Amino acid sequence: MSIWEYANPVRFLALSAKVQPYAWGLAAVGIVVGLVWGFFGTPDDFRQGSTVKIIYLHVPSAWIAINAWIMMLVASLIWLVRRHHVSALAAKAAAPVGLVMTVIGLLTGAIWGQPMWGTWWAWDPRLTSFLILFLFYLGYIALWAAIDDPDTAADLTSVLCLVGSVFALMSRYAVLFWSQGLHQGASLSLDKEENISDVFWLPLVICIAGFTLLFLALVLYRTGTEIALRRARALTARQERVA
Numbered sequence: 288m289s290i291w292e293y294a295n296p297v298r299f300l301a302l303s304a305k306v307q308p309y310a311w312g313l314a315a316v317g318i319v320v321g322l323v324w325g326f327f328g329t330p331d332d333f334r335q336g337s338t339v340k341i342i343y344l345h346v347p348s349a350w351i352a353i354n355a356w357i358m359m360l361v362a363s364l365i366w367l368v369r370r371h372h373v374s375a376l377a378a379k380a381a382a383p384v385g386l387v388m389t390v391i392g393l394l395t396g397a398i399w400g401q402p403m404w405g406t407w408w409a410w411d412p413r414l415t416s417f418l419i420l421f422l423f424y425l426g427y428i429a430l431w432a433a434i435d436d437p438d439t440a441a442d443l444t445s446v447l448c449l450v451g452s453v454f455a456l457m458s459r460y461a462v463l464f465w466s467q468g469l470h471q472g473a474s475l476s477l478d479k480e481e482n483i484s485d486v487f488w489l490p491l492v493i494c495i496a497g498f499t500l501l502f503l504a505l506v507l508y509r510t511g512t513e514i515a516l517r518r519a520r521a522l523t524a525r526q527e528r529v530a
Contacts, residue, residue, distance in 0.1 A: 294371035296514050303507040310504035317497025321347075325490040341399045343491060347498035348391035349417070355385030355502060356420065356448070356455040359427075363445035373510065375441035376517065378448065379431055380509035384502055386424040393421060416457035423451035437517060 325343035434440035
């Protein structure tokens, strides 16, 4: 079976109905286990003390904020190339989730940064690109709301998503290009030397998995809602033409 068959809204909704219960359940387990283990089952860091434990909220939310935009980019490209409405609606559905995760990432980063750096904010390359990503999320959502024709809105927001992906990638890889920033290196890396201590590593991975599954569940749910709204608008427009 080709993956493109799920561009059919009926088949997409059928698959979503099967996946969602597992995604919601595993997300709840992962988030609860990861946060409880992380906050109460790990020791204080020898340098950062208990402040380091905000990593269990900050890193997963930042991970989702960046990768949600990447998912929106892929879905937008599919829309531009193949004109599958489900992909455009999935990108639209992911944006508010990504926005909330970006806000959580900014707030937890400020709370973490203040005792570590002595300031709530610094114009660090990674922080600045992350803030710009937040503004792109706002612009993306506002553009969808401002345009009545859904296909035109999908076209324009897809172009905006292409531009904003630059800052999503910068948020992820800025530390590789600018070595003078305040922001620490990657918490998780293929390079074992850059990883955090093993005692913090496993609960962090569980938190990230839980947040990722939560993102999947929310996007599936919201995409189904967007499909229903699109159908309702189409039926209303048809009735108005007949009348």
